[in-house]
Amino acid sequence: MHSTWSRRCNACGYEQQYEGAWRCAMQQRTQEVGAEAHRDAVIDVHELVKRYGDVPAVRGVSFHVSRGEIFGLLGPNGAGKTTTMEMIEGLRIPDGGRAIVAGHDTKTALHRVKAVIGVQLQSTSLFDLLTVREITELYASFYANPVPILPLLESMILTDKLDSRVKSLSGGQKQRLAIALALVNDPLVVFLDEPTTGLDPQARRTLWDIVLRLKERGKTIILSTHYMDEAHVLCDRICLMDKGTIIALDTPDQLIARLEADRAVVFRVSEQLRGEEDKFVAFREACAQMEGVQTVSVHGDVFSLYTSNVQRSLIDVIQCTERCGIVVDQLSTRSATLEDVFIRMTGRSLREQ
Numbered sequence: 001m002h003s004t005w006s007r008r009c010n011a012c013g014y015e016q017q018y019e020g021a022w023r024c025a026m027q028q029r030t031q032e033v034g035a036e037a038h039r040d041a042v043i044d045v046h047e048l049v050k051r052y053g054d055v056p057a058v059r060g061v062s063f064h065v066s067r068g069e070i071f072g073l074l075g076p077n078g079a080g081k082t083t084t085m086e087m088i089e090g091l092r093i094p095d096g097g098r099a100i101v102a103g104h105d106t107k108t109a110l111h112r113v114k115a116v117i118g119v120q121l122q123s124t125s126l127f128d129l130l131t132v133r134e135i136t137e138l139y140a141s142f143y144a145n146p147v148p149i150l151p152l153l154e155s156m157i158l159t160d161k162l163d164s165r166v167k168s169l170s171g172g173q174k175q176r177l178a179i180a181l182a183l184v185n186d187p188l189v190v191f192l193d194e195p196t197t198g199l200d201p202q203a204r205r206t207l208w209d210i211v212l213r214l215k216e217r218g219k220t221i222i223l224s225t226h227y228m229d230e231a232h233v234l235c236d237r238i239c240l241m242d243k244g245t246i247i248a249l250d251t252p253d254q255l256i257a258r259l260e261a262d263r264a265v266v267f268r269v270s271e272q273l274r275g276e277e278d279k280f281v282a283f284r285e286a287c288a289q290m291e292g293v294q295t296v297s298v299h300g301d302v303f304s305l306y307t308s309n310v311q312r313s314l315i316d317v318i319q320c321t322e323r324c325g326i327v328v329d330q331l332s333t334r335s336a337t338l339e340d341v342f343i344r345m346t347g348r349s350l351r352e353q
Helices: 020-037 081-089 112-116 134-140 147-157 169-180 200-217 226-232 252-257 272-274 278-286 310-326 338-348
Strands: 001-006 043-054 055-066 070-074 096-101 117-119 189-193 220-225 237-243 245-250 262-271 293-299 302-307 329-336
Touching: 043 081, 043 220, 055 070, 055 081, 055 096, 055 220, 055 245, 070 081, 070 226, 081 096, 081 189, 081 220, 112 117, 117 262, 134 169, 147 169, 169 200, 169 278, 189 272, 200 220, 220 226, 220 252, 226 338, 237 252, 237 338, 245 252, 245 338, 252 338, 262 278, 262 310, 278 293, 278 302, 278 310, 293 338, 302 310, 302 338, 310 329
Parallel strands: 070 220, 070 237, 117 189, 189 220
Antiparallel strands: 001 293, 043 055, 043 096, 237 245, 262 302, 262 329, 293 302
16 A cells, blocks of 8 residues: 655644645645636536446546646546547547537537547557658548648648658657648647657657647647656646546646645665564654655655755655664655656556556
8 A cells, every 4th residue: 555644844843734635625726726717718528427338437527628728638547538538529428427619519519529629649540651741631621621731741840751651650750740630620629649659759859849839829739648747848737637537637836836845855775674564664754754854655665755855854864764774775856746746646656557
């Protein structure tokens, strides 16, 4: 079982901070942020539910997306991100709830919804033997008023690939082509479902620049990802999802601020200590009492101390381990991240499957 302890600083007498109260505060903040966004909403999602047999994939998800916003769905694989997006896009029929896009209900006016959205699917199958120019012209022919093809492909950095067959493109080039095809109808809302999965770092950064340029052009973007750095860089607001539910919704900085500590001291203890339960528990409790430490999170043999006074906490960790004869490894400090928020809310990492 994942373990988390929270205490106030010395000035407050180390008053215990219970996880239940913290989660309740997060949920209240999520509701407040949703209400703020509702006033200029281009997407209104209310209590969406989807089941596959007896397995619930999405459990009563509700949120609003404002015009011109990059709205992120962040969570591990299986969290319900793609299913939620596909219900908003009209690709899956909800078992409950509703989704309104630009004033159109996906259940009763799907043809109107399709006219104002562009979709880049998680897995896009394209005609391998067509050239980039040919496949873009094909997609453009599906719409009454498509955008000019050449400027569109230029904006996706594909000008030098106009006459190249799709099968010859790299992974990053195929993803950029998929986004271009989602933009041929000049949509009001663009859905990007894990657009950088499997790409190398340079290709990921190129796609980030493209997404930010789309925002500058006034596009509303819903982006799903399981990369915390991507969500932090790109998204105006982030909806953290886990097991088909929303566990938090706010701006990236506000989500991290809720940890009440801007830095983390991270280290690994020896396997021997893990086998000595009494000593392990005593050390864990000692960490919780250190000056500035707000929360202690333990995953296996890795300790993460979230602190408002990183220098003091480092000194205390070194002194405590020396005094108790505990060997630590890989001692480091870092800024708190969205993954820390997810761990605090769920008890596990975004990467744990």
